[in-house]
Amino acid sequence: MKFNKNKIVIVGSGLAALATAARLCELGERDIAIYAKEYGATPYVAAINFVLPDNKYGDTPEQYYLDMMTAGYGINNKKLVEEIAFNTFRGYELLKRWDVEFAKNEDGSIKLRHLSGHTFPRSLCCTSELIGVQIIDRMVDKLKKRGVKFYLGCECVKLITDEERVYGITIKEKNGQLYNVYSPVVVAAWGGIGNLFAKSTYPSDIKGNTLAIAWEAGAKMVDLEFLEYEPMVVLYPEGAAGEPCPTAMLGEGAYLINTEGERFLLKVRPQGEAGAPKTLINREIWKQVNSGKGTAHGGVFVDLRHIPTEVLKSYPWFYNRMIKNGVDPNKELIEVGPMAHSFSGGIFVNENFESTIKGLFAVGEACGGVHGACRCAGNAASVAVLSGLLCAESIVNKNYSDVLNEFPIEYYENKKVSETYIPMVKELAAKVLGPYRKGEDLQEANEILTELLNNKEVKEDTETYQTIISIMLMIRAALYREESRGTHFRIDYPFERDEFKIQILL
Ligand SMILES: Cc1cc2nc3c(=O)[nH]c(=O)nc-3n(C[C@H](O)[C@H](O)[C@H](O)COP(=O)(O)OP(=O)(O)OC[C@H]3O[C@@H](n4cnc5c(N)ncnc54)[C@H](O)[C@@H]3O)c2cc1C
Structure with missing residues (x-):
């Protein structure tokens, strides 16, 4: 029977995988194999945060640490947050060494945008295309030249483990062929869980059944109730629906208004919309919709009309998609609202990004704990880079x-079963694991x-089984957390203890 063997196997080819592979190459590792379906959510990344030395705002890694803990409602894994915050500049340097280029101001300094959840502007970008597209273009080629083997179109359907260690993965190729890849080190860089939900901002290769794959392999999981809803996703017209209006626009002067023309965020955030945490934006949108001040498609309006066209054009993926669909952001209000987006939970890891199973690492959106109950915008990408870098250093x-041994393949397929149950359970997930959750509904689900x-x-169908387990794990986590915290908002127990807790934990 066909099988492969590698010293280090990485599952995924998004930013976390590329950063891991890049650092491994730098440290002299040669036998690295990447197995992935496609490039995941990385090509959509617009913003990535790093604290640069001598920035004009007086920003520091300490402040970055505090911002992450505050956004996370104090329940982040402090050790992981420290690793991310205090190594921040090393992440920037790694990308620079791999030819990633960031937008600059006229004076030659790096352009920094102010994203939600951050005290200072610290978000780097590219103004001619999405920075994620550039990262893929530049890093994949270079890694291939350095000998990293890429196997695209390959889906990991199982982790081969016993209670203590990892032995490899089971792969399913596009043509349906199944085989094992043996390795003493497996890095789960398989991203988030977007497509466990009927509607999400995530591409189709992020199925989310990976939660069950890790859990069935015996890995401890963490923070599974914390799914982030992106607050300003375009709801209309059809052709533009699903495109996130960057929250960075609030830093450029955009504001959100209800159907009565009120800038409703100002009531809870008198200092202005810029930098408002996503949870706050989601909650306030929800209040507007519930009080009858929402738009026809269940959201609110974002007003970009007063923002100079050149500024709007520096978000070309967003601006061009609007124009292509007949919406001129300088002339019209745009309907936006929350949609299932990135995941803060995942595989529990230590500060080396190793899971509770020896040799099984998790990086990027696959691991949980850094963000706590909510992440700062642009930080998914930063964590992808830093976790990859630190994981690689730990591996070597x-x-x-x-x-030394071989293992049987355990995987079953029955198309009729998947077609019957997967859409049904995804609808259920969308219904009960929305931004606002109710104990009764969670219990019933x-x-x-x-x-x-x-x-x-x-x-009879492994993927269906895994999809159900994954949704169930999230539902149980949401059921047990009775208080509202961060991205998890319980409408039956709306009391928030977070302000108090944050002060204690910091
Ligand atoms: C529209 C959109 C905009 C975003 N904008 C930003 C932003 O501006 N800033 C920011 O910080 N974050 C942003 N995010 C979130 C960010 O894109 C992700 O958190 C980030 O890409 C995570 O990197 P990753 O490498 O962990 O996962 P991904 O980039 O998602 O890569 C996952 C990889 O795993 C592969 N994979 C998945 N399952 C399997 C499997 N079973 N077998 C084999 N391979 C598998 C995928 O094909 C892919 O190669 C955005 C997300 C979306 C959808």
Whole structure:
């Protein structure tokens, strides 16, 4: 039977995977194989945060640390936050060494944007295209030249583990062929969970059944209730729906208004919309919609009409998509609202980004704990870079014994089963795991899914089984967290204890 063997296997080819591979190459590793479906959410990345030395705002890694803890409602894994904050400049340097270029101001300094959740402007970007597209273009080519093997169109359907260590992964190719890849080191860089939901901003290669893959392999999971809703996703017209209006626009002077023309955010944030945390924006939009001041498609308006066209054009992916769909942001209000987006939970890791299973690492959106209950905007990308860098350094400093045995492949497919159940459970996830959750609904959904898992038919299709488990893990986490915190808002227990807790934890 076909199988492959590598010293280091990375699952995914997004930013976290590329950063891991890049640092491994720099440290002299040669036998690195990347198995991935496509490039995940990385090509959509517009903003990435780093604290640069001598910035004109007086920003520091300490302030960055505090901003992450505050945005995370104090329940972030402090050690991980420290690693990300205090190594921030090393992440920037890594990308620079791999030819990534950031937009500059006229005086030659790096352009810094002010994103939600940050005290200071510290978000780097590219103004001619999405920075994520550039990262893929530049890094993949270079990594290939350095000998990293890329196997695209390959889906990891299982982690091969026992209770202690990892032995490799099971791959399914596009043509359906299944085989094992053996390795003493596996890095899960498989991104978030967007497509566990009927509607999300995420591309189709981010299915989200990876939660179950890790959980079934015995890895400890963390913070699974914290799914972020992107607050300003375009709701109309159809052709532009799903495109996030960057929250950085609020830093450029945009504001949100309800159907009565009120700048409703100012009531809760008198200092202005710039830098407002996404959770706050989501909540206030929800209040407007619930009080009958929402738009026809269940959102509010973003007003960009007064923003100079050149500034709007420096977000070309957004501006061009609007214009292409007949919307001129300088002339019209745009309907926006929350949509399922990035994930703060995932595989539990230590400060080396190693999971509770020896040799199994998790980086980028696949790992949980850094962001706590909510992440600062632009920080998913920063964490992808830093976690990759730190994980690579940890891998080369340890010894992992070779995999000597072979393992059977356990994977089942039944198209009829997947077509019947997957859309149904995704609808259920969207219904009960929305930005606002109710214990009763979560409980009911948990019972429905438990019953489904007992249905023999469901086990005839591994992906269906994994999808149900993944949604169930999130539902259970949301059920157990009774208070509202960060991106998890319980409408049956709306009391928020976070302000108090944050002060204690900081
Ligand atoms: C529209 C949009 C805009 C965004 N904008 C920003 C932004 O401006 N700033 C920011 O910080 N974050 C942003 N995010 C979030 C950010 O894109 C992700 O958090 C980031 O890309 C995570 O990097 P990653 O490498 O961990 O995962 P990804 O980039 O998602 O890569 C995951 C990789 O794993 C592969 N994969 C998944 N499952 C499997 C499997 N079972 N087997 C094999 N391969 C698999 C995928 O094909 C892909 O290669 C945005 C997300 C979206 C959708």
